[in-house]
Amino acid sequence: MPQLTFQIEGAAALPYAAAPTIGFKLRIRQRDDSDIRGVTLQCQVQIESTRRRYASEEQHRLFDLFGEPHRWSQTLRSMLWTLVNTTVPSFRGETTVDLLVPCSFDFNVAATKYFGSLKDGNVPLSFLFSGTVFYSPVPGQLQIEQIPWNHEAKFQLPVVVWQKMMEAYYPNEKWLAIRGDIFDRLVEYKRRRAIPTWDQALESLLSTANHIDDRPLMANKPS
Numbered sequence: 001m002p003q004l005t006f007q008i009e010g011a012a013a014l015p016y017a018a019a020p021t022i023g024f025k026l027r028i029r030q031r032d033d034s035d036i037r038g039v040t041l042q043c044q045v046q047i048e049s050t051r052r053r054y055a056s057e058e059q060h061r062l063f064d065l066f067g068e069p070h071r072w073s074q075t076l077r078s079m080l081w082t083l084v085n086t087t088v089p090s091f092r093g094e095t096t097v098d099l100l101v102p103c104s105f106d107f108n109v110a111a112t113k114y115f116g117s118l119k120d121g122n123v124p125l126s127f128l129f130s131g132t133v134f135y136s137p138v139p140g141q142l143q144i145e146q147i148p149w150n151h152e153a154k155f156q157l158p159v160v161v162w163q164k165m166m167e168a169y170y171p172n173e174k175w176l177a178i179r180g181d182i183f184d185r186l187v188e189y190k191r192r193r194a195i196p197t198w199d200q201a202l203e204s205l206l207s208t209a210n211h212i213d214d215r216p217l218m219a220n221k222p223s
Contacts, residue, residue: 001145002135003031004039008127008155009096013165020103020169022161024127026086026153029094036095037134037142039088043099044128044149045081047114051124061117065110081111081125099127105166105175115162116174122156129153 010025030036054062059069066075081101088097104112115123129151134144178186190201 002034002036002133004133004147004151005029005031006127006129006151006153008099008125008153011155011157011161013161013168014100015168017100017102020105020165022101022103022157022165024099024101024155025096026099026127027094027096028088028091030092035090035092035136035139036088037090037136039131039133039147041086041088041129041131041147043084043086044130045084045101046078046126046128047081047111048078048124048126049114050076050078052121055119058117058119062114065113065117078126079110079114103162103165105170106177107175108177115159118159120159122158123162125155125157127153127155 005028007027007029008024009027011022014021014023028039049066054069059072066072066077084099084101086097086099088095103115107113107116128149129147130149131147132144133147134142136142186198186201189195189205190198193201193204195201195204
């Protein structure tokens with residue numbers, strides 16, 4: 001079986017994709033003399049969140065994922081970001097392909113919450129590879145082998161890559177999926193008050209909530 005190694009050499013946001021997408025430059029090398037006729041590659045991308053430090057503001061924003069910082073020794077853990085597939089054309093020696101990772105902007109998704117909570121620095125990533133390799137150990141002979149999951153590559157993704165990508169696709173916007181019945185109540189609230197936009201409807205609700213929170217507490221009267 002061909003001895004393949006994998007290395008991530010860079011990352012950049014695709015400027016004109018149908019959805020926010022980061023392209024990782026994946027270099028594949030072989031350690032023997034066989035001709036690689038093609039590879040169908042599966043990749044599991046994991047966020048190794050335990051391998052970086054967090055500012056106090058980031059810790060506050062990551063509460064939904066990991067809870068209070070004093071409990072992070074039990075709750076902070078690596079998480080699956082995504083699973084992606086790619087096809088590698090024939091090569092000999094080494095080749096470079098783009099590993100395309102679509103990025104959700106739904107803040108109900110754990111990975112989006114994580115990236116959206118970070119201010120700067122890098123995100124430690126682990127890429128685990130599997131798949132099928134088609135190769136010719138000698139001319140005229142084709143063999144097929146499975147690539148085991150023990151093939152891995154590490155990469156430090158700058159947070160700014162994710163931030164600039166989302167700002168380019170959704171300038172000054174955020175996504176949030178809500179239940180259908182709650183959306184229907186928002187529609188009715190907006191209609192009854194003749195509020196023209198969703199931003200203004202939410203601002204109205206938040207202003208009401210802030211007004212309630214700012215009211216002084218009434219002292220209990222003696223019975």
